[in-house]
Amino acid sequence: MNIQTHVAPTEGEGDLRTYLDTLGRLERLHRLLLDVVKDEFERLNLIDINSVQGLLLFNIGEQEVTAGELKSRGYYQGSNVSYNLKKLVEAGYMHHEKCKVDRRAVRVSLTEKGKGIRKILSELFSRHAGEITTPGHLGSAALEDTNENLRRIERFWSDSIRFIY
Numbered sequence: 369m370n371i372q373t374h375v376a377p378t379e380g381e382g383d384l385r386t387y388l389d390t391l392g393r394l395e396r397l398h399r400l401l402l403d404v405v406k407d408e409f410e411r412l413n414l415i416d417i418n419s420v421q422g423l424l425l426f427n428i429g430e431q432e433v434t435a436g437e438l439k440s441r442g443y444y445q446g447s448n449v450s451y452n453l454k455k456l457v458e459a460g461y462m463h464h465e466k467c468k469v470d471r472r473a474v475r476v477s478l479t480e481k482g483k484g485i486r487k488i489l490s491e492l493f494s495r496h497a498g499e500i501t502t503p504g505h506l507g508s509a510a511l512e513d514t515n516e517n518l519r520r521i522e523r524f525w526s527d528s529i530r531f532i533y
Contacts, residue, residue, distance in 0.1 A: 421456055429478070432475050
């Protein structure tokens with residue numbers, strides 16, 4: 369996604385390059401996160417679950433939610449949530465039952481096996497948080513600043529969806 373030019377940027381082109389670099393970096397970071405999780409699963413010889421499914425279990429945690437809530441709460445970003453839920457139920461990582469109020473909806477929660485995956489990822493993320501916030505890496509203040517800037521991008525994109533300029 370990086371724009372490569374050999375001439376001096378005109379007004380606004382520098383901003384465009386920076387913005388496109390940010391977009392590409394966000395995409396790569398998401399893919400790298402999935403690779404980090406996949407690598408941890410492979411290291412532990414967990415072959416019946418993929419990184420997307422693992423992150424889904426991590427985000428659900430102790431809650432009981434519907435498939436629709438997974439997306440609205442930001443726990444799942446993909447388009448095939450029902451496929452992944454079905455696979456997680458079949459593999460014994462999740463319970464599912466019809467909602468008592470709305471029989472069309474299915475509520476899901478983690479089984480003990482699913483909670484084990486969540487614990488593995490929690491430990492992985494704790495290790496990484498401890499490492500990345502040490503001096504010589506990113507540091508706590510820089511990580512907080514990064515998160516604030518990412519929240520601003522998220523807010524900008526959300527606003528651009530809701531409101532036409």
